[in-house]
Amino acid sequence: MKKVLLLTVVLMLSLSLSVYAHPPGEIEMSFNSENNMLEVTIPHNSDDSSAHFVNDVTVSLNGEQHIDQVFIMQTDEENQYLHYMIPGAKSGDTISLTAECNRFGSSEREITVE
Template identity: 75%
Template sequence: MKRVLFLTIALILSLSLSVYAHPPGNIEMSFNNENNMLEVTIPHNSNDNSKHFVKNVKVYLNDSLHIEQDFIMQTNNEVQYLHYMIPGAKSGDTIRLKAECNKFGSRENEINVE
């Protein structure tokens, strides 16, 4: 009986947490070859962008960690905007970005440099 009660409480707590916490949305990225600039938009809705936000971003160039940045809040309550210069990126390279929420979940996306 105690085990069933414990599992029920754990399930209720995990479901209630997921209502308020969610991973970042679909990451949009574009790379400008002229200035080696990666432009990133990470949708992530929050009622308070200083308490629920994109906390960490990692940028990989050809599966090698190139940039890692931690945040204490995001740009606004809807989105995190980022710009990164990636010197040495050339046609055929792959850029992958992983964004992590401070409450729950993460999302990845990748693009190929043309």
Template identity: 45%
Template sequence: MKKIFCFTLVILFLFTLNAFAHPPAAIDLEFDLENNILEASVDHRSGDNRDHYVEKVEVFLNDELIINQDFFLQFDNDQQKTLYLIPGAEEGDLIKLIAYCNQFGSLETEMLIE
């Protein structure tokens, strides 16, 4: 009986850990065509930006992976901010960004360069 009780407690504990984990909430992209700079703000609230944070960002230009950046903490408890130089990007190109939470989930967004 003790084994079943302990097993049940462990399972409940594991489920409650995931209850606090969540993917990024939103991604805001701005592209400066004159300087070929992509500015990304990933909204991801966290009580401790060293423990629960945006772990990785991938940037695609016209479906080709061009940037893969890993993080070990988040800019602050509300968001991760990044700036990327994307040489050769032109009007009409499609940029896609995927942001990954270190505990659970991801979010992606796309923008057409205008």
């Protein structure tokens, strides 16, 4: 009986914590070929952007990782804004980005350079 009670309590706690954690939203990306700049907006709502935030962003060019940035807080309570220079990116190349929440989940996006 004690095992069932303990399991129930653990399950309830884990479910209640997941309510406050969510992955980043749909990532918006655009690449400016004139200056090789990648502009990124990562939607991620949080009541406290220093406690619940996008904590890791990885950018790859044609499947090869070029950037891995770790954060200690988010730009604001709604979004993480980023600008990255990607030298050598040319028309037809693929840029992919993965954003991870410090509590739960991740989102990915991929674009083709025009």
